Amino acid sequence: MFIQLDLQSKEPLYEQLKNQIVEGIARGRLKPGDRLPAVRTLAEDLGINLHTVRKAFQELQQENFLLIHRQKGVVINPEGIPEADAAYMEILKENLRPFVAHSLCRGVDMNDFLNMTKQLFAEYTQKEGEN
Amino acid sequence: MFIQLDLQSKEPLYEQLKNQIVEGIARGRLKPGDRLPAVRTLAEDLGINLHTVRKAFQELQQENFLLIHRQKGVVINPEGIPEADAAYMEILKENLRPFVAHSLCRGVDMNDFLNMTKQLFAEYTQKEGEN
Amino acid sequence: MFIQLDLQSKEPLYEQLKNQIVEGIARGRLKPGDRLPAVRTLAEDLGINLHTVRKAFQELQQENFLLIHRQKGVVINPEGIPEADAAYMEILKENLRPFVAHSLCRGVDMNDFLNMTKQLFAEYTQKEGEN
Amino acid sequence: MFIQLDLQSKEPLYEQLKNQIVEGIARGRLKPGDRLPAVRTLAEDLGINLHTVRKAFQELQQENFLLIHRQKGVVINPEGIPEADAAYMEILKENLRPFVAHSLCRGVDMNDFLNMTKQLFAEYTQKEGEN
DNA sequence: GTGGTCTAGACCACC
DNA sequence: GTGGTCTAGACCACG
Known part of the structure; x- marks a missing residue:
């Protein structure tokens, strides 16, 4: 993945992670339907805690950026990101x-x-x- | 004063206070040399603790928005706010x-x-x- | 730790603490990357309040002597202390x-x-x- | 007088005043036996409080830099400043x-x-x- | 009457 | 378990 976290930053890690994913979508690197790495995998890759990744994913799901299937894993919302209201x-x-x-x-x-x-x-x- | 804090907000009170003061300056309601209320007075008016006000003031002083005199109290930097670099x-x-x-x-x-x-x-x- | 405060001194406790840490660095007892005790731990060891320690740490962070991680604690700036200008x-x-x-x-x-x-x-x- | 105070400074006024007098002596502008302005006069000239001037003078007297005569006024110690011990x-x-x-x-x-x-x-x- | 320092103790976010 | 925020309240230096 293209995600880079700054462990020194004042910004919480899960916020950084959320932002990086959102920026990935904005850039078009991540498109609706694309799968993200499993929580466990991503946490390991980034060298951070499972909970941190899960929290980022959960909040992005709540904002309808992501869909989390118990089986299929985590994907960018296939219906696209909801329009700004x-x-x-x-x-x-x-x-x-x-x-x-x-x-x-x-x-x-x-x-x-x-x-x-x-x-x-x-x-x-x-x-x-x-x- | 024109300051209004949201005690429910997730944003720290001292940050809100800092922002409100900066906005007051941006609006021209506060001009260089203007005095702000005494720490205790403002704290009481806003219904928050003196130390919270102090923290806001001190950070704004460090950013050169305010000058703090031990006796004379707190004033908007009379030399104006330093230009953006x-x-x-x-x-x-x-x-x-x-x-x-x-x-x-x-x-x-x-x-x-x-x-x-x-x-x-x-x-x-x-x-x-x-x- | 090697820190000793003079509770009778006219010099503020947090200033004494700052100086002792700086002297520790100057002596080479503290090296870039070294961890300092947790705020509460050090406060208890020194017999002073947690906030006093925090103030010392925060000012040293602002002078780029220390880095403060929300979770990992406080360390001597791993990049070294910025050169005098x-x-x-x-x-x-x-x-x-x-x-x-x-x-x-x-x-x-x-x-x-x-x-x-x-x-x-x-x-x-x-x-x-x-x- | 050659004294210049910085009302913005963090340094207490009476300390600044003490230092300026000491520097005047170091520079040779003030010599043993020289008279200083009366407390009242100096306070007025500098636009500061009587107490502030008095405190500066009193502390300098205690350090044997000054002599304060009730009648003759304030003079630089005619016997010279005591040698460092x-x-x-x-x-x-x-x-x-x-x-x-x-x-x-x-x-x-x-x-x-x-x-x-x-x-x-x-x-x-x-x-x-x-x- | 002003800000500065210090204490004691609480609750929270993050990991 | 870490630091961050906030409160309540005390005493001091300065002018």
């Missing part, structure tokens, strides 16, 4: 808020902020080969 | 990354994302009366 | 200034002052066994 | 210790440290005109 957009806005406020205080131009965002979008939507 | 922009980008990835997965259009950001900028830069 | 040297000079001035007033010869400094350097750089 | 040297050493340890950790060369010290000595012992 108003509730999601509201939460997203509140999450972005402190970054905007902080940036404003430190004199970041709105266009610089927007360009950075565009850059991130570009990073995820470009074809893999162009990486 | 490359290091800040890099951290900002990494912080934004998961939101972009997550949004992409859920089919948020880049322009919707950008518009939401613009909206936040507008919210902070408009005159108070227009609120 | 111009800013540090400037602060150091201003901190030394009053001692030089005071010593001059009391007729301390510059060479005596320098020799005392050399002696301190020697004290920290000699092999442990020679103590 | 072994006790002073011991205290000095313990005060210098953390700076040496900290510098060692951050890779400061002993000679750089010594040169900085020499520079400070030079700064105080050079003739005023050469400033």
Whole structure:
């Protein structure tokens, strides 16, 4: 797998893992229906605790990113990821808020902020080969 | 003061407080040189512990948003907030990354994302009366 | 541990603790990657409060002397301590200034002052066994 | 007077005042027998509290740097500042210790440290005109 | 009256 | 078992 965790980070491991999987989907490396490694395997590969992987998977299942079959294992939701709704957009806005406020205080131009965002979008939507 | 904390939130109280102060500065409600309430006063007003307020203040001082005088109390950095540097922009980008990835997965259009950001900028830069 | 605090001293306990750890590193008793006792353990050993230890650790982390892992505990920065920069040297000079001035007033010869400094350097750089 | 206080500093005002006077003596701007401004005058000039000036003077008197006559006012000890004794040297050493340890950790060369010290000595012992 | 230090003790998240 | 957060309450230095 392409997943890389930072054991030094302040961010919890299961959060990092969730983010990496989500980024994998955003990049198109993981597509609906794709199987993920078994919990046990992934934990071993990453050198982390079983519980940590399980927690990440469970939360992603709850957000409908993953489906966990007792037998078939873990797959990216074959029906695709649920579209963003108003509730999601509201939460997203509140999450972005402190970054905007902080940036404003430190004199970041709105266009610089927007360009950075565009850059991130570009990073995820470009074809893999162009990486 | 205009500060409102959510005691139920998973976000630590001192983080919420920090954010609210930063947002107050971004909005122009707090200007360089302005005094903040005394630690004990603010703690009582907000119904939280003095040490929680202290932690928020101290971290903001370390980020050069505030100055803390042993006797005179706490003021918004009279020299203004230090301009963003490359290091800040890099951290900002990494912080934004998961939101972009997550949004992409859920089919948020880049322009919707950008518009939401613009909206936040507008919210902070408009005159108070227009609120 | 080799740490000894003076409960009577005017110097704050957490400052004493910080200094003792830094001296431990300077002496080579603590090396990059070494683990320090858990916060609670050390607090109990020293007969002081857990929060006092935490404050010392956290400030040393901020100065890049320590790394604090939520689970693994506290270790001396495995990458080593960051080299002194111009800013540090400037602060150091201003901190030394009053001692030089005071010593001059009391007729301390510059060479005596320098020799005392050399002696301190020697004290920290000699092999442990020679103590 | 040549005294300049930093109201923003973490260092207590009375400490700053003490240091500035000591530095004045070290520089030779203040000589044994010289009169200092009255407490009231100095406090007014510096824009600080009477108590603050009084505390600085009292502590300097206790260290035999000053004599305070009820009538004649405050003068630099006419018999000169008492020579450093072994006790002073011991205290000095313990005060210098953390700076040496900290510098060692951050890779400061002993000679750089010594040169900085020499520079400070030079700064105080050079003739005023050469400033 | 201001912030700074310290204590005692609780509950939580993470692994 | 680890550190992180929060509370309640004490005493001190400074001005």
